Amino acid sequence: MSKKIKKTLVDQDYHNEFYQFKPQSEVSPSHRVDQIILEQVACDLAPSNLSIFIKLLLIQGVVGILTMLFCPQFDLSLTNRYELFHFFHRTFGHYGCMAICGSLFIGSGAAVASIILTHVELIRICHFRFSYYLAISGCAITSFMIISPQAYLDLAAIWYLGATVGGISMIELGKQLRQLQPATP
Known part of the structure; x- marks a missing residue:
């Protein structure tokens, strides 16, 4: 298999992985986790x-x-x-x-x-x-x-x-x- 074909297949794998991940990335953290993160950022700032x-x-x-x-x-x-x-x-x-x-x-x-x-x-x-x-x-x-x-x-x-x-x-x-x-x- 040529390098160009391998690169195309790898790119397609990343592309497919991204589209499988994308709907999951819109999940919001729980309110408790959100508060902890906000408090930590406030303490840092x-x-x-x-x-x-x-x-x-x-x-x-x-x-x-x-x-x-x-x-x-x-x-x-x-x-x-x-x-x-x-x-x-x-x-x-x-x-x-x-x-x-x-x-x-x-x-x-x-x-x-x-x-x-x-x-x-x-x-x-x-x-x-x-x-x-x-x-x-x-x-x-x-x-x-x-x-x-x-x-x-x-x-x-x-x-x-x-x-x-x-x-x-x-x-x-x-x-x-x-x-x-x-x-x-």
Whole structure:
């Protein structure tokens, strides 16, 4: 049998299969299935602030622990290197160092979050950015005060400010960079 005849027979089989399928494709899903699908689409298009905050907090927690492995502050550092820490202190003073540390700590989590979270979630975070990052920074500094209660209020306030600004800046930058990427098919 020639290739042309085989192709014609295969095309006819697909054609017949399609016409057998077509009347069945007009069957509507049950009301329950329809509702479940609509609810899922609604959740995907408008996720709740709580679900986004929990995701953001989990991402920040993981990235924060990884960040602490390089920071000598709480004796968790794998490197036990103080050069960068001392450089920040000498160059920017205590307050500048605290602002930079907060910015690096929360900003690194925000950068990772801008990669992991969906575009819709990023837009929502950027819309309520101050609320999200004031809360995330507050959770972080509260955790630090529980771990090491000898924190100084003025330095903690500067760290909090740097963390909030760093988080907002990095999530906004991440959103902008994602908008520059071409859409995937």
